[in-house]
Amino acid sequence: MKLISKALFWYFLLAAAVFGIGGGVTFVLVKEAVEQETDYELARNLRQIIRAIENGQPTELIENNHVKIYPLQQALEKENRFYSDTLVYHVRTERMENFRKLVAFRNVEDQPFKIEIIDIYFEQDDIIDVVSKILLRLFLIFSIVLLLGSFLISRFIFKPFEELLASIDRWNLKSNVPLEIPQTNTKELQKLNKFLKRMTDKARHDYQNLKEFTENASHEMQTPLAIAQGKLEILQEDASLTVEQMQLIQSALFSLDKLSKLGKALTLLTKIENLEFETSNNTNISDIARRISLQFSELAELKGLGLEKDIRSGVQLQIDPLLADIMITNLLKNALQHNIDEGRIEVLLDEHQLCVRNTGPEPSTPMHELFGRFKKSNGSNGTLGLGLAIVKKIADVHQMEVSYDFKAGLHEVSVKF
Amino acid sequence: MKILIVEDEKELLSNVNAYLSNGEIVCESASNFREAHDKLIAFVYDVVVLDIMLPDGSGLDLLGLIKEEQPDTGILIISAKNALDDKLEGLNLGADDYLTKPFHLSELNARLRAIYRRRKLQGKSVLTFEEIQVHIDNHEVSVNEVPIVLTVKEHELLVFFITNKNRVLNKQVIAEHLWGDNVDYLDSFDFVYQHIKNLRKKLVAAGGENYIQTIYGLGYKFSKNLS
Numbered sequence: 001m002k003l004i005s006k007a008l009f010w011y012f013l014l015a016a017a018v019f020g021i022g023g024g025v026t027f028v029l030v031k032e033a034v035e036q037e038t039d040y041e042l043a044r045n046l047r048q049i050i051r052a053i054e055n056g057q058p059t060e061l062i063e064n065n066h067v068k069i070y071p072l073q074q075a076l077e078k079e080n081r082f083y084s085d086t087l088v089y090h091v092r093t094e095r096m097e098n099f100r101k102l103v104a105f106r107n108v109e110d111q112p113f114k115i116e117i118i119d120i121y122f123e124q125d126d127i128i129d130v131v132s133k134i135l136l137r138l139f140l141i142f143s144i145v146l147l148l149g150s151f152l153i154s155r156f157i158f159k160p161f162e163e164l165l166a167s168i169d170r171w172n173l174k175s176n177v178p179l180e181i182p183q184t185n186t187k188e189l190q191k192l193n194k195f196l197k198r199m200t201d202k203a204r205h206d207y208q209n210l211k212e213f214t215e216n217a218s219h220e221m222q223t224p225l226a227i228a229q230g231k232l233e234i235l236q237e238d239a240s241l242t243v244e245q246m247q248l249i250q251s252a253l254f255s256l257d258k259l260s261k262l263g264k265a266l267t268l269l270t271k272i273e274n275l276e277f278e279t280s281n282n283t284n285i286s287d288i289a290r291r292i293s294l295q296f297s298e299l300a301e302l303k304g305l306g307l308e309k310d311i312r313s314g315v316q317l318q319i320d321p322l323l324a325d326i327m328i329t330n331l332l333k334n335a336l337q338h339n340i341d342e343g344r345i346e347v348l349l350d351e352h353q354l355c356v357r358n359t360g361p362e363p364s365t366p367m368h369e370l371f372g373r374f375k376k377s378n379g380s381n382g383t384l385g386l387g388l389a390i391v392k393k394i395a396d397v398h399q400m401e402v403s404y405d406f407k408a409g410l411h412e413v414s415v416k417f
Numbered sequence: 418m419k420i421l422i423v424e425d426e427k428e429l430l431s432n433v434n435a436y437l438s439n440g441e442i443v444c445e446s447a448s449n450f451r452e453a454h455d456k457l458i459a460f461v462y463d464v465v466v467l468d469i470m471l472p473d474g475s476g477l478d479l480l481g482l483i484k485e486e487q488p489d490t491g492i493l494i495i496s497a498k499n500a501l502d503d504k505l506e507g508l509n510l511g512a513d514d515y516l517t518k519p520f521h522l523s524e525l526n527a528r529l530r531a532i533y534r535r536r537k538l539q540g541k542s543v544l545t546f547e548e549i550q551v552h553i554d555n556h557e558v559s560v561n562e563v564p565i566v567l568t569v570k571e572h573e574l575l576v577f578f579i580t581n582k583n584r585v586l587n588k589q590v591i592a593e594h595l596w597g598d599n600v601d602y603l604d605s606f607d608f609v610y611q612h613i614k615n616l617r618k619k620l621v622a623a624g625g626e627n628y629i630q631t632i633y634g635l636g637y638k639f640s641k642n643l644s
Contacts, residue, residue, distance in 0.1 A: 222497040223426050226519030230432030233522045236585050237436075247634050250587055257589060260519050261598075295599060298570070302608045333599055 004154040011146060019139050026131045034127070035100070038119055039083055042102040045117050046081070053108045066119060072105075072112040080105045088118060098124060160184035164193065171200065173207050174274065214270045218263035225260045229253060265386040268326070272393045277320040285324050286315045289349050292325065296332045296345075303336065306344035315351055317417060319398055327394045330387040331356040331413055338411065355414040363411070367404050388413070418533050419443045422466040423453040423476065424495070433466065436522040437529070450474030457482055464491040464532050466525070467512070480510045491532035495520065521590045523581045530580045546579045547641060548625055560623035570595055571616045578629065578639035587636035613637060 049069070052062050059069040081104040090097040099118045106113050163182035171179045179200040181193045232249050235241075241249075271277065293309045300307040317324065335345045335358035343359030363370065371392040388404075391413070395402040401416040418441060424430050430446045438444045445462070447453035450473040457465070457479065465483055469476040476494065483490055492512040508515065513532045516525060534542045534553050544551040548561045551572075558567050558575065567575065577594050578586070592605030600608060617629050630638045 219497055222518040223429065226497075227426065227428040227432060229519045230429065230436065230522055234432060234435050243633060243635070246585065246632070250635050253587065254589065256519070295596075299596065299599065299604075299608060302611050303604065329599060337604065 004150055004158065008146070008150055011150075012143070015139065015142060015146075019135050019142075023131055023135045026135070027127060030127050030131060031124070034121060038100045038121055039102070042083070042100060042117050042119055045119070046102060046104050046106075046115060049115060049117070050106060050108055053113070059113075066117060068116040070114040070116075072114055074112065076105050076107055076112040078105075079107060086118065090120065097121075157186070160186065160189050164189070164196070168196070173203055176204060176208060178204070211270060211274060215267060218267040218270075221263045222260060225256055225263075229256050229260075232256070262386070265390065269386070269390060269393055272323065272390070272397055275397060277323050277397075281318070281320075282316045283319050283321045283324050284314065285317050285319070285328070285354070286311055286313050286349060288321065288324050289315075289328050289347065289354070292328045292332060293347050296336060299336055300345055303339065304342055305336070305339055307347070308344065309347040311347065311349040312351065315349055317398075319394075323394050323398075327391050327415070328354070330391050331415075334358075334387050334413070335411070351417070353414050353416045355412060357410050357412045359409055360411050362409075363406055367406065370404055371402065391415070418463045418529075418537075419461075420445070420464045420466060420529065421453070421456060421460075421462045422446045423448075423471070423479065424466070424468040425449060425470075425472050426468075432522065433525065437526060442529075450476075450479065453479055454482065457486060461487055462490050463537055464493060464513075464529050466493045466495060466529070469494060469496040477510060480512060484511050489536060491529075491536040493525075493528055493532055495525075521593070523577075523584060523586055523590055524594055527577050527580045527594065531576075544576060544579050546582060546628070546639075549575070549579070549620065549628075551576055551579065560620060560625040563623055565619055565623045567616070567619060570612055571619070574612055574616055578637075581639070583638070583640045585632060585636055585638050591636065609637075 045067070049062055049067060053059065053069075059071070063069055081102060084101050084103070086099050086101045087096045088099045089095070098121045100121055102115075102117045102119075104113075104115045104117075106115060160182045161184075167180045167182065171177075179196060181197055184190060184193065232253050236246060236249050236253075289309075289311050293307065293311070297307045331354075332345070332347070335356050338358065338360045339345070340359050340361060345359075346355075346357040348355040348357075371388050392402050394400075395415050403414055403416070405412045405414075420437070420442060422430055422433050422444060424433070424446070425448050427448060430448060434444045434446060445456065445460070447456050450471045453467075453471075465479075467476045467479060471479075476496075480492060480494075483492055492514075494512045494515045495518060496515070497518045513536070514528050516528060542553050544553060550559045550562070552558070553576070556567075556569075556572055558565055558572065573595055574591065577591065588605050588609045591609045592600045595612070596608070613629060613631075617627055620629075621627050626641075628639050628641060630640060632638055
């Protein structure tokens with residue numbers, strides 16, 4: 001829900017409440033005014049009746065539906081009058097209606113009288129009717145003005161805010177372009193803009209630093225590693241070494257090798273992530289898949305595995321040939337490593353997907369974690385645990401979808417183009 | 418064989434020097450662009466080992482100079498970068514081969530000798546080790562002058578052994594030489610073992626001596642004096 005819609009919703013709710021209460025108050029006030037006016041009218045009538053009696057008109061002629069005059073026997077101690085509400089049958093509306101009644105005790109030329117006058121109220125229903133009509137119209141006008149107003153105001157006041165949102169939407173940490181901040185003179189927005197500017201600049205800076213660090217670290221690492229490895233290899237030449245000592249050197253060499261490969265794999269991941277590879281040119285991945293399958297068929301044979309391939313010719317993808325090579329190599333390497341005796345590997349390629357299946361033990365890691373970095377299934381120590389993470393990364397930057405499945409003893413990794 | 422190693426890292430220079438220098442190879446070194454430049458103008462080398470990134474210049478510029486001054490000299494590029502761009506550029510400019518850091522010294526040795534054979538001996542060289550003869554150009558191998566048939570990998574393995582004779586070669590190094598990065602550490606043992614087994618069998622069957630010594634838990638050594 002948009003901010004302006006939310007605000008409008010609450011405005012309407014509040015306005016409805018105010019109009020509701022206002023309606024009640026108006027009703028009470030109008031009723032009071034009508035009562036006063038009716039009482040005043042009754043009092044005026046009373047004065048006319050008294051004047052008529054004083055003028056000697058017979059009381060019978062003065063009386064009508066609304067006026068009753070009763071001569072009294074006893075003298076009045078005190079002149080008095082009372083107002084009250086009463087229900088009287090109304091001829092025209094044919095039902096009982098609210099009437100105001102004035103009962104007055106008066107001495108007119110030494111003759112005491114009880115005079116009763118009734119007058120119909122301005123009807124309550126009519127009051128309600130009128131008040132609600134007025135209020136409804138007001139509410140309608142108010143709503144139209146509010147809607148139009150908020151639409152115009154939001155376009156005007158919220159414009160910098162909307163622009164900022166659009167700018168944030170467009171912004172990409174990796175592109176290393178600062179966030180475009182629209183100009184505004186609204187204090188809160190200026191504050192928000194300032195904060196966002198600071199945050200995004202910091203994020204950008206940190207990201208660049210991290211990127212450079214990753215690149216430099218894994219790159220600068222290779223030379224010292226080469227030196228250490230060389231020293232150990234020279235040491236290994238020494239004829240006086242015992243087998244145990246040579247094995248120690250061997251273990252050290254293995255670890256150095258692993259470290260070096262780790263650095264290279266991480267650099268590769270960073271490079272793919274930073275989109276440092278060309279994706280615009282069409283690459284015939286059928287040829288690449290064939291070549292790599294051929295390379296692996298010898299290794300598969302050495303391991304006693306059958307390698308079946310069903311590669312459709314002329315499959316083109318927009319991918320850097322080096323990345324296509326790395327992706328297919330990693331998939332096949334993975335299929336070769338996590339296999340069983342007398343197992344098999346299947347490579348399938350068509351226009352829609354590349355699919356590598358292999359026999360193997362059931363994975364110990366949850367399926368979705370296999371594409372994470374350093375996730376290794378079944379405790380394989382010789383591997384880095386980055387192969388599938390690299391495949392996933394390559395697929396991600398090329399908008400391909402990677403999925404893994406294990407069924408009927410077959411691991412299946414497929415990349416959908 | 419006379420080689421020049423251009424590398425700014427002194428320790429790496431001394432490693433290569435120590436490993437390669439023996440009667441057959443004369444190593445000279447240069448640790449910066451200027452020094453390398455001077456040496457390349459003054460002396461003739463069979464192979465130059467070139468680091469692309471030097472503190473005072475690019476190794477790729479030296480490559481151009483070598484092509485101009487000594488067109489017969491082989492060039493092996495070493496770089497910490499494994500970017501394909503560098504590799505292609507180096508090879509386009511006429512380098513013979515490319516190695517990424519860190520490299521195995523035995524691998525460097527094998528590559529250097531391969532370049533030397535291709536360049537200086539026009540591939541017509543014959544590697545000889547006792548009764549074994551390997552004709553590099555036509556992939557023929559004979560034991561006591563009787564030809565034997567080896568697979569491509571067995572042939573590569575034999576050449577690798579002979580160029581690194583009397584040296585301990587661990588299985589990882591051999592596996593990487595034969596298959597590059599495609600082989601996992603754990604698998605390399607089996608793969609290498611099978612090829613070694615077959616190669617040994619073929620050599621012995623042809624009347625050769627078994628020169629491939631297994632060093633338990635380590636690797637192999639191709640050597641005459643069995644101990």
